[in-house]
Amino acid sequence: MNDVPVAGIDTLLHAAAVVQAHVESQLSRLGLSLPKLAALRVLRDAGESLALGQLAERLSCVKSNITQLVDRLEADGFVSRAHDPDDRRSRLAVLTDAGRRVCDEGSRIRRDAEGQLFASLSADEVRQLQRLIGKVTDSTRGGTLPPVP
Amino acid sequence: MNDVPVAGIDTLLHAAAVVQAHVESQLSRLGLSLPKLAALRVLRDAGESLALGQLAERLSCVKSNITQLVDRLEADGFVSRAHDPDDRRSRLAVLTDAGRRVCDEGSRIRRDAEGQLFASLSADEVRQLQRLIGKVTDSTRGGTLPPVP
């Protein structure tokens, strides 16, 4: 009946939406989105190729999502699928030359955008922000808030 | 080449995902999601009904999104469409009895979840978090960071 905003689900979700939109507007000129860039970075850090299941695990998402994300990255020419010589069930996502280039450039753009977004915060404020966000994030884990079945 | 995480795009986006998932896991037993609940709350606060265009504006999203969101809410029985007597182009979204009930109950759930998520922060820490997030959000506006065309 009252609905007084106690603290800030909306504040947090709105800020995330703003930040995401800002970074993606910069990435879009490379034909990249944040999910695409994240996948390319995981591949690069893993040494150019990874089984789709591994990719799903490292991106903390479900396997069917990866199937479709790799579909789009393959259509973009940033990744190709290959057979796993050790297990014929498994498919490897392999970074192409174009994928490697766009990953490096996208990582630069992302880092610059991050710098811009947090430029108005002092180093101490950044640490504070990390700490406070961490307290919120952690509150959903560790039995403090048991998940509703 | 270096990719040192300067501050925290990932921290912020991850926290938002965690918070959203937490709240939606609680709302799901009512058949509600955050977008659905937000729409119901806007309707309730507007006095039970609103033209779809107004709804889009107050939810800060595009009109075609509202068309489909209202489709789903109508399928749920929480909203119905009506004709605008003053303008035959316009459609009104009208809160049903079930919609009103679920809006009230969803608002309670949302408020409780908010309390739980921020329970480990002191009142002062909550203010700090709001202030710091506000600085990040504001950095994308006001000419500090002109949008890339």
Added chain:
DNA sequence: GAAGATTGAAAAGTCAATCTTA
């Protein structure tokens, strides 16, 4: 012509079911 709404296509995510291989 411009405003209001809808439709169709796309990206990103989830889940459930299925198909192939181990």
Added chain:
DNA sequence: TAAGATTGACTTTTCAATCTTC
């Protein structure tokens, strides 16, 4: 049977094109 990947259905969002009405 279980693991790996895909497919199909659904939600949420955007954009472009369209249709009706002003």
